[in-house]
Amino acid sequence: MRNKCFYIFLHRQIPVFMALSLLPGLGYLFLGWLNGVFAPAFVWYLLVIAASVWGYSLYRGFDFDAMSENRRDRWYRQCSWFFYAFFLLWTLIFLLYVGQNAYKLHYIAIFTEIGASVVASSLLASDKRLFRPTIFILMVPLIVYFFFIGEWYGYVLTLFACTLTWVLLYAANSAHQLLMQANHQATHDALTGLHNRQYFIEHLQKRMNSLNESGEFSYLLLIDLDHFKNVNDSLGHDVGDRLLQSVVSRLQERVPQGCIVARLGGDEFIIAGSNFVDREACERAALEISEQLIARLKETYVVDQHHMCISASIGVSxxxxxxxxxxxxxxxxxIAMYEVKAKGRDGVFMFNEEMSNRVESHLEIERLLHFALANNEITLHFQPQFDREGRIIGAESLARWNNPTLGSVSPAQFIPIAEQTGLIVELGHYILETGFRTLREWRDEGICLDQFSINISMRQFTHHAFVEQVEDLVQRYLDEELCHKLIFEITESIVAEDIKRVISVMNRLKESGIRFSMDDFGTGYSSLSYLNRLPLDEIKIDRSFVGALDQKEGDRMMVVTILNMANILKLNIVAEGVETAEQxxxxLRYDCHIFQGYYYSKPLPKEQFDAYYRSRA
Incomplete structure (x- = not known):
């Protein structure tokens, strides 16, 4: 039971033993002075003080989280000798006083020895290597003393002392077994029998300290089963549990000796490998064992006559x-494991410096993004949209973030982070309110547009309060005429949501006159059936297709197909990312309706858009 709790328990006993020796020891010193045995009692007490100083240094020098396994083992050995020393000292005072019959000190000596034995069986029950020899060290001299009394009562007391020794051993052993059982339950997973997260983190912390001392390397494999939830959902948790047990058996087959395997929870497992002097050898071993595990885990499982195949994603650190x-x-x-997930699962990825920098950058953006709105760092830029005659007929509002620390942050960086963290709901509301207010101001200033596009995140769109927020903003800033100019741009990922709910939300907003555009069309879940079901008014051809018109025949055919399909469905068509006259x-030749891109203008701040519009007018 050599885990963190075990060491902390022993550590806490040190001052207890010091107090139980130093304070009662003064009483024995006083009794020795009264009864003519002061000199040996004084020497004994000096030994107690010396042992206490030793114990104090052990107590102060203990730091579980900072100690390596070797240092911890050394501390444990010294601590064991410390406890033995104290009980030997109590046996010594017993031998010193038990012969003092004339002063009746032998009664005190007998009580001391029995009391010390009880203390040993109770306070040291967590470690068999301590309580067993200690009880014998204390009780054997007492048994011998009773036996050599030579009277009948001495033999009776000898029998009682032997019985007490057995009782103390039995009680300590029972307590030890209960502690071991509780420790096993606290550090092991009930389903698989593997170590659990708590134990593994303690083990890993010890490994960190050892590696820090030795300068060696090891590896960590985080294994996540792909689509395991589907097994539980379709076949039930009983089958899922037995599948996990089969997975564990295969892991234990392939993992080299000396490695620690643990279950972090659910369908996630983690392995700590052996130590290596060379980093490159460690990396090769990690990748080799990972590939072996993936191959073994992919083999067919048979559980309750169900034949199943399941893959795994492994992240390596x-x-x-x-x-x-x-x-x-x-x-x-x-992080490395989720990189595998993002690339299609069923693979291995090793954490590297580039990924570390990306993660740090991600975290810094996420941290600062929380304060962006409060610090007025988010602004809107507007990219003009043109008809076939080159007139400005609309604008798309685009969020921009300029941070004092990070500088100008691309929307491609901060918008996905806002979606992941949920900040997109607050950010989206700000964009809507600013956009609505700008549209009204433009009309009041004589800037008349046919349409005004605002990008809507799917997390924002599916938020329970989205429709109410839009309706409230419409009441505050817009009238019926301006509502009909609004276009909400949504992406094709919308079809991955509850399509019926999405259509219901779209229809509710269309009652206010708001129109909808499918943004980045052709890059996601494009489907004629979805185009038919969704109440769309417009589609936007993704800039990647427009940018490749000069290069790839396949992309040209894709654009022609989208244009023909949209015209058949009577949808407006916007081509974004137009940068050249050839594009x-x-x-124009294939009857596209609306254009936006750097060929005309980059996205502009409100004041620059105003000036640009008036110059074109």
Whole structure:
């Protein structure tokens, strides 16, 4: 039971033993002075003080989280000798006083020995290597003393002392078994029998400290089963549990000896490998064992006559002494594992410096983004939209973030982070309110547009309060005429949501006159059936297709197909990302309706858009 709780328990007993020796020891010193045995009692007490100083140094020198396994083992050995020393000292005072019959000190000596034995059986029950020899060290001299009394009552007391020794051993052993059982339940997973997260983090922290001392390397493998939830949902949790047990058996088959395997929870497992002197050898071993595990885990499982195949995604982190925090390495492996998920699952990815920099940048953006709105760092730029005659007939509002620390942050960076963290709801509301207010101001200033586009995140769109927020903003800023100019741009990922609910939301907003455009058309879940079902008014041809018109015949055919399909469905068509006259000529030839891109203008701040509009007018 050599885990963190075990060491902390022993650590807490040190001052208890010091107090139980130093304070009662003064009483024995006083009794020795009264009864003519002061000199040996004084020497004994000096030994107690010396042992206490030793114990105090052990107590002060204990730091579980900072100690390596070797240092911890050394501390444990010294602590064991400390406890033995104290009980030997109590046996010594017993031998010193038990012969003092004339002063009746032998009664005190007998009580001391029995009391010390009880203390040993109760306070040291967590460690068999301590309580068993200690009880014998204390009780054997007492048994011998009773036996050599030579009277009948002495033999009776000998029998009682032997019985008490057995009782103390039995009680300590029972307490030890209960502690071991409780410790096993606290550090092991009930379903698989593997170590759990708590134990693994403690083990990993010890490994970190050892690697820091030795300068060696090890590896961490974080394994996540792909689509395991589908098994539970379709076949039930009983089958899922037995599948997990089969997975564990295969992991234990392939994992080299000396590695620690643990279940973090659900369908996530983690492995800590052996130590390596060379980092490159460690990386090769990590990738080799990962590939072996993936191949073994993909083999068919048979559970209750169900034949199942399941793959795994493995993230690898190389352990070294560069960090003393075990959680940081688990996080690295977790990040690498999600990189595998993002690339299609069923693979291995090793955490590297480039990924570390990307994660740090991501975290910094996420941290500062929380204060962006409060600090008025988010602004809107507007990119003009043109008809076939080159007149400005609309604008798309685009969020921009300029931070004092980060500078200008691309929407491609901060919008996905806002979606992941949920900040997109607050940010989206700000964009809507600013956009609505700008549209009204433009009309009041004589800037008349046929349409005004605002991008809507799917997380924002599916938020329970989205429709109410839009209706409230419409009441505050717009009238019926301006509502009919509004176009909400949504992406094709909308079809991955509850399509019936999405259509219901769209229809409610269309009652206010708001129109809808499918943004980045052709890059996601494009489907004629979805185009038919969704109440769309417009589609936007993605800039990647427009940008490749000069290069790839396949992309030209794709654009022609989209244009023909949209015209058949009577949808307006916007081509975004128009940058050359050749692209514009091609789109005009195939009857595209609206154009936006750097060929005309980049996105502009409100004041510059005003001036640009008036100059074109």
């Amino acid at each position: 190389i352990l070294s002494g560069r960090s003393a925090n075990a959680h940081s390495f688990i996080k690295e492996a977790d 514009l000529d091609f789109l």
